[in-house]
Each structure stands twice: as structure tokens, then as C-alpha cells.
Amino acid sequence: xxxxxxxxxxxxxxxxxxxxxxxxxxxxxxxxxxxxxxxxxxxxxxxxxxxxxxxxxxxxxxxxxxxxxxxxxxxxxxxxxxxxxxxxxxxxxxxxxxxxxxxxxxxxxxxxxxxxxxxxxxxxxxxxxxxxxxxxxxxxxxxxxxxxxxxxxxxxxxxxxxxxxxxxxxxxxxxxxxxxxxxxxxxxxxxxxxxxxxxxxxxxxxxxxxxxxxxxxxxxxxxxxxxxxxxxxxxxxxxxxxxxxxxxxxxxxxxxxxxxxxxxxxxxxx
Amino acid sequence: xxxxxxxxxxxxxxxxxxxxxxxxxxxxxxxxxxxxxxxxxxxxxxxxxxxxxxxxxxxxxxxxxxxxxxxxxxxxxxxxxxxxxxxxxxxxxxxxxxxxxxxxxxxxxxxxxxxxxxxxxxxxxxxxxxxxxxxxxxxxxxxxxxxxxxxxxxxxxxxxxxxxxxxxxxxxxxxxxxxxxxxxxxxxxxxxxxxxxxxxxxxxxxxxxxxxxxxxxxxxxxxxxxxxxxxxxxxxxxxxxxxxxxxxxxxxxxxxxxxxxxxxxxxxxxxxxxxxxxxxxxxxxxxxxxxxxxxxxxxxxxxxxxxxxxxxxxxxxxxxxxxxxxxxxxxxxxxxxxxxxxxxxxxxxxxxxxxxxxxxxxxxxxxxxxxxxxxxx
Numbered sequence: 001x002x003x004x005x006x007x008x009x010x011x012x013x014x015x016x017x018x019x020x021x022x023x024x025x026x027x028x029x030x031x032x033x034x035x036x037x038x039x040x041x042x043x044x045x046x047x048x049x050x051x052x053x054x055x056x057x058x059x060x061x062x063x064x065x066x067x068x069x070x071x072x073x074x075x076x077x078x079x080x081x082x083x084x085x086x087x088x089x090x091x092x093x094x095x096x097x098x099x100x101x102x103x104x105x106x107x108x109x110x111x112x113x114x115x116x117x118x119x120x121x122x123x124x125x126x127x128x129x130x131x132x133x134x135x136x137x138x139x140x141x142x143x144x145x146x147x148x149x150x151x152x153x154x155x156x157x158x159x160x161x162x163x164x165x166x167x168x169x170x171x172x173x174x175x176x177x178x179x180x181x182x183x184x185x186x187x188x189x190x191x192x193x194x195x196x197x198x199x200x201x202x203x204x205x206x207x208x209x210x211x212x213x214x215x216x217x218x219x220x221x222x223x224x225x226x227x228x229x230x231x232x233x234x235x236x237x238x239x240x241x242x243x244x245x246x247x248x249x250x251x252x253x254x255x256x257x258x259x260x261x262x263x264x265x266x267x268x269x270x
Numbered sequence: 271x272x273x274x275x276x277x278x279x280x281x282x283x284x285x286x287x288x289x290x291x292x293x294x295x296x297x298x299x300x301x302x303x304x305x306x307x308x309x310x311x312x313x314x315x316x317x318x319x320x321x322x323x324x325x326x327x328x329x330x331x332x333x334x335x336x337x338x339x340x341x342x343x344x345x346x347x348x349x350x351x352x353x354x355x356x357x358x359x360x361x362x363x364x365x366x367x368x369x370x371x372x373x374x375x376x377x378x379x380x381x382x383x384x385x386x387x388x389x390x391x392x393x394x395x396x397x398x399x400x401x402x403x404x405x406x407x408x409x410x411x412x413x414x415x416x417x418x419x420x421x422x423x424x425x426x427x428x429x430x431x432x433x434x435x436x437x438x439x440x441x442x443x444x445x446x447x448x449x450x451x452x453x454x455x456x457x458x459x460x461x462x463x464x465x466x467x468x469x470x471x472x473x474x475x476x477x478x479x480x481x482x483x484x485x486x487x488x489x490x491x492x493x494x495x496x497x498x499x500x501x502x503x504x505x506x507x508x509x510x511x512x513x514x515x516x517x518x519x520x521x522x523x524x525x526x527x528x529x530x531x532x533x534x535x536x537x538x539x540x541x542x543x544x545x546x547x548x549x550x551x552x553x554x555x556x557x558x559x560x561x562x563x564x565x566x567x568x569x570x571x572x573x574x575x576x577x578x579x580x581x582x583x584x585x586x587x588x589x590x591x592x593x594x595x596x597x598x599x600x601x602x603x604x605x606x607x608x609x610x611x612x613x614x615x616x617x618x619x620x621x622x623x624x625x626x627x628x629x630x631x632x633x634x635x636x637x638x639x640x641x642x643x644x645x646x647x
Contacts, residue, residue: 010497013508046490048337059497059508064490066340067499067509068333069363075330079337079345082321083295084491087341105333108326261321268316 008032008042010062017056021207021215023174023200024054027121030180030198031090032061037185045088048077050102053128054094054121054200071102074109074118081116085258088188089115095122096134099155103135110164113192114257119184121174122157123200131205142209161195162250168194169250174201175222176246186248192256199226199244274453280418280445281348284374284438285310287422288346290454291461293372294320295343297334299327299353302386303442304376307348328356332373336360339369340498342489344426344463348374351393352383354400361435362401363500365523368477368487370429370464373437374422376445377553377604379631388631389442391553392605397437398582404520406527408436408534409582411552415449420459421579427462428534432526433484439581441604443554443633467494476507477519483526527583535585538577541567545574547643548596548621550589550613552578555602555634562639573643584612593617598646602626602634622646 009032018024035045045063049055051070058065064087068076073091081089098106098120109116125143126132133143135155143150161169168190170183180198187194201207201218212218229247232240278286285307288296296311312322321338325331328349335345349357354375364371377393379385397409408428412421422438429436467474467486476496478485485505488494501509502516510516527534541563542548551559556577566573576592578585589612593599599621601610610625617623624646628634 043493043495044491059499062495064495065497066337066490067497067501068336069359069500072329072333072360075325075333076337078323078325078330079295079297079334079339080341080490081337082323082334083338083341083343087491104326105330108330261316261323265316265319268313269319 003033003036005029005032008035008062009060013060016060018053019204021201021203021218022053023123023198024057024121026174026177027119027180027198027200028057028060030177031092031119031184033181034184034188037181038188040088040188044086045090046077046080048073048080048089048091050093050097052094052097052126054092055097057092071097071100072105073097074102074105077116078109078112078114081114081258082261085115090188091116091118093120094127095120095124095136095157096126099135099157099160107160107164110161110166110193110195112257113165113167113254115191115193117184117187117194117196119196119198120157121198121200123202123206125202125206127202127205131209144205144209157197158195158249166195166250167192167252167254168248170195170248171197171199171244171246173199173222173226173246175219176226179246183248190251192254273455276451276453277448278415278451279306279448280415280440281306281376282310283415283419283451284348284422284440285314286453287419288372288426289314290419290459291344291423291426292463293344293346293426294318295335295338295345296322296347297325297331297338297345298347299325299331299349301328301350301353303378303445304348304350304374307374311346328353329359332357332360335371336364336367336369339371340490342492344370344430346372346374348376350376350378351380351390354393354396358396358401362403362405364435365401365405366403366500366502367498368433368523369435370433371435372422372425372429373435375437375439377439377441379629385631387442389554389633390604390629391441391555392608392629393439394581394605395608397439404524406434406524407582408432408434408527409580410436410438411578411581412438412440412444413553413556413577414444415447416451418444419451423459423461427460430462430464431484432530433464433487441553471495475505477503477505479505479522483522483529531583534580535583536579537585537588538579540575540577542574542576542592544572545596546572547598547600547647548574548576548592549600549602549639550576550578550609551602552581552609555604558634558636559602559639561636562643565636565640566643571643571647578609584616586616589613589616590618593621596621598622598624600624600626600639600642600646602639602642604628604634
């Protein structure tokens, strides 16, 4: 029997805004399957986003949805989770939104280890504004604001999250669709701040400027650069050059924020 | 039974007022001279099962309270000038998403870092014009510690009643001075909660104007599921670019305050019945003004005081009437003419308007005002 996505899609809200070939829809389907697998209740699930193409995702889902301001998803979501810790809170957004203008909120959500899941769709570009370089655009790449090639080095989102204190960090790609929901399921199950970076493609604003002839070529690239973490363990540094490690990259058990704050309440109430 | 009496600072009174009003969530960021509000909330909220969070920055603090408010909590943040500048982005969000929230902004000098420990009254324009786009604004300017408490309660009531951010702006003097405060008994002051939806969840629309200009607001985590965005939205809460919808929604968000000015605007009149010269003042400056009025009366000058308690919406009607009655209006303020400009607009040439401006970190003293009274009379 085929999976019934309609159970989670708001009536009348499709078609979505994403361009043909964009991977965001693949991620949304993965998220829906994860929500279904875990049996999350729609009334009790908040989906929070910032600004950008990826951040339009919450509007399509029949949950408590909050489309905030640019970069601010983690901070709004922190308020939701603190006020109602019993809610399942999931953040979605893009790389520019999350690591540039939202970078401060992102690292502090990691540090607090607040029990939320952040799905960051990294397509290496500001897509909605027409293809300006983001903190995740590779050095040398072309963007509308790097006509001579990008002079900036890129963030490694997963390393950033681990360094900032996130206790679950995973990476997948839009090509590896069946892995996405598995990573998201594990991330949501994890108690603490979990980050799932999905390497994504933007054929419209990134691909065409960077000599990708088609969406298929972009998807094939994601397939080629991805190395599962188990396989990577057996590979040399040279062999891993230009590759991206996928799977669950980091996992740690540490008290999460609302649990810690419950202790504050207990101490204050004595 | 005797009422509870205390000797409190304005900032402490703001926190106590918030608790009286039912605030259960505070998100903040440290900034002088408002930090005591956060300190009291950090101590008191967990005692009642409430939540205090110190966020990573001012914008994050504002974001956290909007998120918490959408779960149904009554929420507070506190800040001062530079923090208010930062918060403007999401004050606009709270305006368009129509989310109740209260902001205590203690006025120090500016622009930028200014004089962090000095008093000022130069944030009043920022309260209305700080965030981009058309929107309503409510800003209360208390003048005593007792009033900081009461006006904070009223700010929560207005935020809940009109579904919007409301600012309480004591100047640094009012925020830091200590005075006797008599705590109202529970139930003595009105406490308003936002209107909850009564329709079936499937029929709920977060901006449903069939319920009037202030539609009921559901809570995340209840049986109601809805969408909230900072984009222009239709009554269903989803983004729209449909011209007629956007126009109607924008107009409603301003009208909900404009049409209820008499419910919101508060002021105090002192010796104005026979006055020939009126002082229009607010905050700590109004205390100097009252002293000056008494001195002037002793010297046979018919002076009176119009004390602004609600800066936004501005008491246009009252100032306009006042200008038709007196020869001159004096507007002392710790900025370079913000209130004076509004009074001049309302007076529309029917009375002389003379400002007294101080931005040197010193309060305006009664002698300065008395001198100006004699000058204009």
C-alpha cells in the first residue's frame, strides 16, 4: 500500500513553491514519513522555520506551524519548547537562514541542548533571493554576488553543530531519499538538540551558474560525493578528499534544557 | 487586612506587575538600565512554574517570547534603547502576526550605546516608528514606582485585548528610583486574558474578522492547528499577495487601536481648569513639572499640568482641546523635541509651544520649567 502523505498535507496548499528539480520536496516527504513512523500527533507538533525557500515548508504541513523571520526559527522555537515542553518541536530551513543571519540562534540552541530537531536543507545558496553565495557556498563557486568565484571558505554545518554542543548530528542528501526519514526519526527520538543536515540541490540558482547541465547531474553529484560513515572509517584522507560523510555523525547523551529547567523549578519551589 | 507594602525600584515593580497580570514566561538579554526586571523574573517565575530564559541576544529574546505567547502564555521581555533597536525586527513580527507581548523598555540615552546609566526619554518615537511598515503602537510612560506596577498590568491587558505588542517605557529615573508601593490585592486590578476561539477546530481561522477587529487567538498545542507567518496573510493565516486582502488586513491592524483610542489613552490633568499656561510632560519629567506648577501658582501664575500616561496612541484630542484653552504649552522632555513635535502638531498653531530639552544625562529640574513658565507668560 502506498504511503498516504495527504494525512499530513494541508488541504489546498499544494502545489508548493519549489522549482522543478529542487530537493526540498524530497526532504518534506522524508519528514512526513518520519512524523508518521513516530506517530507524532499533529496537534502536539510545532514546525518552525525562518525565511527562504526551505522555510516555506511548514505552511504545507497540517501541524502547528510557525513561519518566522529570517534566521530566527531556533529562537522562536526555543520559546515554544520552553513554554510547552510536551510539544514536539521541529525546525526546518536553509543554509543561509540557519548559518548566516541565524547563526547565533543556531549555535546557542546547540549549546543549550534543547530537545528539538533542526533539519537544515543545505543547497549552498540563497535561492529565494536569486542565488547569492551563502556561508555554505564552496570556495570558488559562482553565485550572483560572486561573479569571479567565491573567495569565502564554507562552513561545515555538522562540525559547527557538534562544536556548539548539539548532542545528535547527522547528514544525508536529497539523493538518498530513503535515508532521510531514518535520520529524522532517530533525530526526533533523541532527547536533546538534534541537527540533520541534508545536502540539497538548487538547479535554478546554483546549478546553472556552476556548469551543472541538468538536475540529474546535480543529483548524481550528491550520490558520488556521499560516503556512509561506516565506509569512511576505512578510507584514507586522500580517498575522502572531496567526499562528504553521511549518516549519524555524532551522538551523546547529556541533560537537555527543559529537563534542566524543570530542576530549576523544583529548586525554586522548595 | 492591611495591604502588602514594599519599598521597590521601578524595575522591580515592573516585574511584580507582570506577575500580578499572570505572566508566566520571560525571555531576555541583559542590558543596563533594565536588568533588574530580568533578575526578579529569574527568581520569581520558577517559583510559580513559569519559565525564564536568558537568550543569546535581544532579537532572540523577542523571538522567544513570541513563540511562548503562541502557546498561550502571557509573556514579557525587558530592554533599553540599543536593545529596542535590535528588537524592532520582531516587534514588527508580533504586530503583523498579532501576538500579545509586553516589552519593558527603560529609556537611556542614544543613539547607539549612548549613556547607558543616564536617564533619557528619547525612545518614544522608536516605540511607534522603529519597526518598518504600517502598524499600531501602544506605549505607556509611567511616572512613579506604583504606576510602573499598575501600567505593566495594564500593558498586559492591552496586549491580550488587542493582540499586539505593548511597550512600557519608564525613563531610567523612574526605573531605578525607590518608592513605597502598595500591592493591589488579587482581583483588585482588572486582568484581561486573550479571547479564545469558540468555533470547531476545523473552522478556526487565526484572523477571522467575523469576530471583529481583534479575532480570537488559539494556542499551539491545543486542539487548534493554525499557521503563523510574518508575510502579509489572509484571514486563514496563510501568505497572500491578493491586493484586497492585504489592504484590508493592514487597515484592520491599525484600526483596532485607532478605533479604540478612548479605551487606551490615559492621562492626568492637574490644575488645568483655569490655567493659562500648561505643561505637557511624562515620566520623571512630569514630577519636576508638577513641582514647577505648584511654585508658579504660589507666585500667582495660572499654570497647570497635563501628564501623558499613554504616549501611543498620542492624546491628540486632549492636547488639541488644551491648546484651544491656554496661551502657551511648555513641553519639557529628556530628548530634543519628540513630544514637543506631537504637541505642536495637535496644537495646530492655537497655542505657543515651547520645549525644554535635555540630553545630557541630567534630569530636567523644576527651576528650569518655572523659568520657562515666566518666559512665556
